[in-house]
Amino acid sequence: MKPFQTHTVVNQPPAFASRDLWQDDAALREALAREGGQAFTDEVATYGALAGGELLALSHDAHRDRPRLRMHDATGHRIDRVEFHPSYHRVMETAIAHGVAGLSWARPEPGAHVARAALTYLHYQAEPGSSCPLTMTHAAMPVLRQAPALREWADKVAACRYDARDVAIGDKPGVTLGMGMTEKQGGSDVRANATTATRAGGDAYTLVGHKWFMSAPMSDGFLVLAQAPGGLSCLLMPRRLPDGDRNAFTLMRLKDKLGDWSNASSEVEFQGALAWRVGDEGRGVATILQMVMLTRLDCMLGSAGCMRMALAQALHHCHHRSAFGKRLADQPLMRNVLADIAIEAEAALALSMRVARAVDAAAHDPAEAAFARIATAIGKYWICRRAPAVVNEAQECLGGAGYVEESLLPRLYRQAPLNSIWEGSGNIQCLDVLRALGREPETAAALRAEIAAARGMHPALDAVAANLEDLLSAADEAGSRMLVERLALALQASVLLRAGSPVAETFCRSRLDGVHGLALGTLPVGIDHGEVIARALPG
Template identity: 70%
Template sequence: MEPGKAAPFETHVVDNQPPEFGPRDLWTDDIVLREGIAREGADGFLDPLARYGALAGDELYTLGFDANRDKPRLKTHDRFGQRIDLVEFHPAYHRLMQAAKQAGVAGLSWHAPQPGGHVARAALSYLHHQAEAGTSCPLTMTHAAVPVLRREAALREWADKAAAPHYDPRDVAIADKPGITLGMGMTEKQGGSDVRSNATRATALSADGEYTLVGHKWFFSAPMSDGWLVLAQAPAGLTCFLMPRRMPDGGKNAFRLMRLKDKLGDWANASGEVEFTGTWARRIGEEGRGVVTILQMVMLTRLDCMLGATAEMRMALAHALHHTRHRSTFGKPLAEHALMRNVLADLALEWEAALALCLRVAGAVDRSPQQPREADFARVATAIGKYWLCRRAPAFVNEAQECLGGAGYVEESILPRLFRQSPLNGIWEGSGNIQCLDVLRALAREPECGEALLAELASARGLDRDYDRQFDAIASQLAEGQAVEAGSRLLVERLALLLQACVLLRTGSPAAELFCRSRLGGAHGLAMGTLPVSADFGMLIGRALP
């Protein structure tokens, strides 16, 4: 049969359709990521990043569809009627977790402690999240729990095995496992974000930190984990505990998984409701200092929320570019139509600024132990970045969906999954309002954070007229004490835009001038695709996906 002709029994020829998106090398394709890795001092990790980028864009990308199609299932009892409280997963989920743990997504910065480790680990998380986002939840919590666990000598084995590059899903005591995963239990029905209203009670069993817990958690993240960090009311107040799945002697701990949440997205991951029925736990930190203790995790988990939102932007943008380059309308590829080029370039600009900010914050986290100013900056920048990037992701992904038309609304594409996932990073680790209130709190009660933030922003002054005008206005507002709760969303939004512009300007990004002009100078509408017509669309699109 001649090429391009249908067989006699066929109704039409299938043409003008893009080829499969994958396999793709997510590292090689990402110019902005590679520039950021070099800029933030993680050049010593190029080989593992290159390997994982290739793996994520091939095998892991494919496995993500299976892991989301076959959702986790709760098994409260075995076939003999014994209580087991286990969660079953598709094999694809376990392979995703095994690959991530082995590569260091949950522990590179701890088991390979050298300059740039946190930056490289952030890049691994960003690459992994593009392939499958649900597994990022246990990976993030496992990573962030390590410094908290290291506070207690009795929990050193837990910290070491959380950081270890090994995945072992068996339901056995951690003494028999080379590596573990961890979850969290903070939220209760009556309180939500107000964890100080938690009602779960902790009763001391011994003087060396052993307690029993009675109560519940309404959102119990990663109920398949080996252990969880939970908050409960001890005699001296709200306290942080490690609650293991298995007792030190290997016996099952006294808790009951009541049900799994039926969620909008995040289908590959399990979230549940749990009741504590005299559950054994070990205290972390002092009684009454639970919030302070758990805040050690917050900077790391918030950074991963920023990375997750940016990864979703990246994958959505890559699909939009791939589709529009291979799909023709009115005689030429979609990507060559002027209005579509504006949309694609605008998306590319938004994503580049998001990734640049993520890597700058990751660099600050990396340098925090040696440089207090960087620690102060990271403290406030994670709250600012989490608010803004997580706020932008849903609209961004939806705009990318529209580039594909109806094909972007069909489950065979990854876009519906990305769209369902995109609001979640804004909810995890404190919703948008919580982030804004935390920024106000940091500026009011931790003056060193405000000083570090203003010093960072001042470092780009003089590089762009629109930037200078916005910086002066913000600096004046903060100096005059005009940061109030009702206006905090607008304040944090402006700080986020300034931070993104600051990174682009200081690093000499070719996108910097247009970002300042459009995001700070008013040369932009409320929707994507409203860049000035004189903008260099081709440069932005070319940087986004070669």
């Protein structure tokens, strides 16, 4: 030992990266094939290796060096430019090139939405902040397709090309899209929006007003809601006018957020900005709702990815860290915690990928369309709500190290609450479930069919199925959270049982049969923790 050397470094886990997030994840590989995305296996496998290697490395700088708003250039001209670390642009370039935003539209064949869902899940594990513009770009396509005059925008979403330059889209091979829906006086109640859209000839309008949140302000265009003469309408507002001039809006500030640091969110004023109407006047909410199924699915996938990465970090640490004479991963109580987190994460992925299959088939299968309609709201509520608790439990597995920025867990912990708020908070999802059940009877039929498909496979799910009609008929607003929770658990159980997942039996016993505490790590006795842990991550 050298003079003054006080200790040697022992009992420390090796670095996590680089890991292949595809090869590590048996549940993902099974889900991709089960839900119809097997034709895209090579593409997803390639991205899994990138996500756990290059993208995870790039994410540290993209997250730490937050976006900055440059309102003026050196000579005093207003530019409203959001500047990012180069790593962010490299992340976006890689994601878009591999189809995270455009695969469903570039290759519209069976299974494309399922494969794109798998890509999204992998990407969120590596760099979740950039998932915001990727999701909005992807989800904008059904809206853009309603306006033949916006064909160029739709074509450039499907091009899977990233170009960060602040120029008109005519000079760009690909585009990204943001959204400006929320105003401070209304929040989720977008019908209270006060921004006005004045007709300027044809489908062109000028916008005057304010948006409290405009996501991804560096995007090439934005879907916004504003009050036109005929009522609340949806419009596409470009950043740059066709001649290359700046459009007439200003970024007031970037939001100082809890997490999601690599992504920029802004407050904006419209000062006569040019925009083109999409859909009919007064039908803005109905028009924009075509995005909701896709954005809510991405919220589910993002939360599932956040849980998965937190689990992987916890397992990696516990496989290599010893305490009280043996590895943490061999300690009975820690094994209960790790297995419980693994079950939660796999159930989240399983339901998300099942919903992706429904989205994939919705255009030609009314039953799947009805299931996608209601299951996205159910899954968005439950999976996004579970993420913060799961990430915190994984953080605790690392002890004090999990609270230090050099680990990934603080970033995941800050990120975890986002998806439960974005695209409609939990109460909004529950109200939407009630609305669907009340107005669209085919959605209730879809739930019955999905749960009944696993009848006879576990008595706990059979009990839920037997009481389903009473559960649905007793639904009211005050009790809707309990309703949606029970439906989510039943749907997860049905998917896991039909998939033959090794965690299905334990999921049903612990989540449906009442033999589980309020905290994670309270699995009932008799569970083979080792089988669950080994499935979750190779040692």
